[in-house]
Amino acid sequence: MNSGDKPLLQLHGINTYYGQMHVLQDVELQVNQGELVALLGGNACGKSTTLKTILGLVTPKTGQVVFDGIDVTGLKPAQRIRGGIAVVPENRRLFGAMSVVENLKMGAYTQKNPSDTDLEVMYDLFPKLAERRNQLAGTLSGGEQQMVAVARALMAKPRLLLMDEPSMGLSPKLVEQSFDLIADLHARGVSMLVVEQNANMALSVADRGYVLQTGRVVLTGPAADLANDEELRRAYLGR
Ligand SMILES: Nc1ncnc2c1ncn2[C@@H]1O[C@H](COP(=O)(O)OP(=O)(O)O)[C@@H](O)[C@H]1O
Numbered sequence: 001m002n003s004g005d006k007p008l009l010q011l012h013g014i015n016t017y018y019g020q021m022h023v024l025q026d027v028e029l030q031v032n033q034g035e036l037v038a039l040l041g042g043n044a045c046g047k048s049t050t051l052k053t054i055l056g057l058v059t060p061k062t063g064q065v066v067f068d069g070i071d072v073t074g075l076k077p078a079q080r081i082r083g084g085i086a087v088v089p090e091n092r093r094l095f096g097a098m099s100v101v102e103n104l105k106m107g108a109y110t111q112k113n114p115s116d117t118d119l120e121v122m123y124d125l126f127p128k129l130a131e132r133r134n135q136l137a138g139t140l141s142g143g144e145q146q147m148v149a150v151a152r153a154l155m156a157k158p159r160l161l162l163m164d165e166p167s168m169g170l171s172p173k174l175v176e177q178s179f180d181l182i183a184d185l186h187a188r189g190v191s192m193l194v195v196e197q198n199a200n201m202a203l204s205v206a207d208r209g210y211v212l213q214t215g216r217v218v219l220t221g222p223a224a225d226l227a228n229d230e231e232l233r234r235a236y237l238g239r
C-alpha cells in the first residue's frame with residue numbers, strides 16, 4: 001500500500017455467525033479509493049457473507065464496517081446504499097418482467113430524480129442496452145443481463161461497487177468481456193470489491209487480493225504476487 005492511499009472501506013475484526021455457525025472469523029479487509037480488490041476463495045468460504053456484512057444484510061457479532069471514515073456497522077442497508085455502496089448481486093437478480101430501462105431506473109431509486117442524462121451515460125457505456133432498452137430483462141442473454149446488472153448498480157452513482165461472482169454462469173468469452181468491463185470501470189476510477197472463484201481472471205485485473213478459507217483471510221497482497229504464488233494456487237485456489 002502506498003502512503004498516499006486513502007481507505008474507502010475497512011473491515012475490522014469481523015466475526016459473523018449464522019446461528020451457531022461461525023462464518024467470518026476475524027476478517028480484516030480494506031479497499032482504498034479507486035482500488036480494485038479481489039476477494040477470492042472456494043465455495044462456501046464466506047465470500048457472499050462478507051459482502052452481506054458490508055451491505056448490512058447480516059450483522060456481525062463483533063467488529064466494525066467503516067465506510068469513508070464513518071462506522072456504518074449499526075446502519076441499515078438502505079442507509080449504506082444511500083451513502084454510496086452498490087452491489088451487483090450473485091446471479092444478477094434482475095427484474096425479469098421489467099424492461100431494461102425500468103431495471104436501470106430501479107438502480108437510481110435512492111435519487112429523487114434519476115435523469116435521462118444518467119440513462120444516456122449508461123447507454124454510452126453499454127450501447128447494446130440502448131438498442132434493447134424496451135426489451136424485458138428476463139429475455140436477454142446472460143452477457144446482456146450482466147450489463148444490465150452492472151448498469152443498474154452504476155445508476156446509483158456509487159462510491160464503492162461490490163460484485164458477487166460476476167463470471168458465474170457465463171461462457172468463457174462472456175467471462176472475458178465481463179472482466180474487460182471491470183477493468184474499464186477501474187480505469188474510470190470506480191472503487192470495487194470483486195468476489196470471485198475464478199482467481200486467475202480476478203487477479204488479472206485487480207490491484208490487490210484477499211484469499212478466504214473457511215471464513216478466514218489466509219493470504220493478502222498485490223494481485224501480481226498472488227497470481228504468481230504457486231503454493232497459494234495449489235493450496236487455496238485449486239488450480
Ligand atoms: N442465510 C444463511 N443461513 C445459514 N447459513 C448460511 C446462510 N447463508 C450462507 N450460509 C452458510 O454460510 C457459509 C458461507 O456462505 P457464503 O458466504 O454464501 O459462501 P460463498 O459466497 O463463499 O460461497 C456456507 O456454509 C453457507 O451454507
Ligand SMILES: [Mg+2]
Pocket residue numbers: 047048049090164
Ligand atoms: Mg457466494
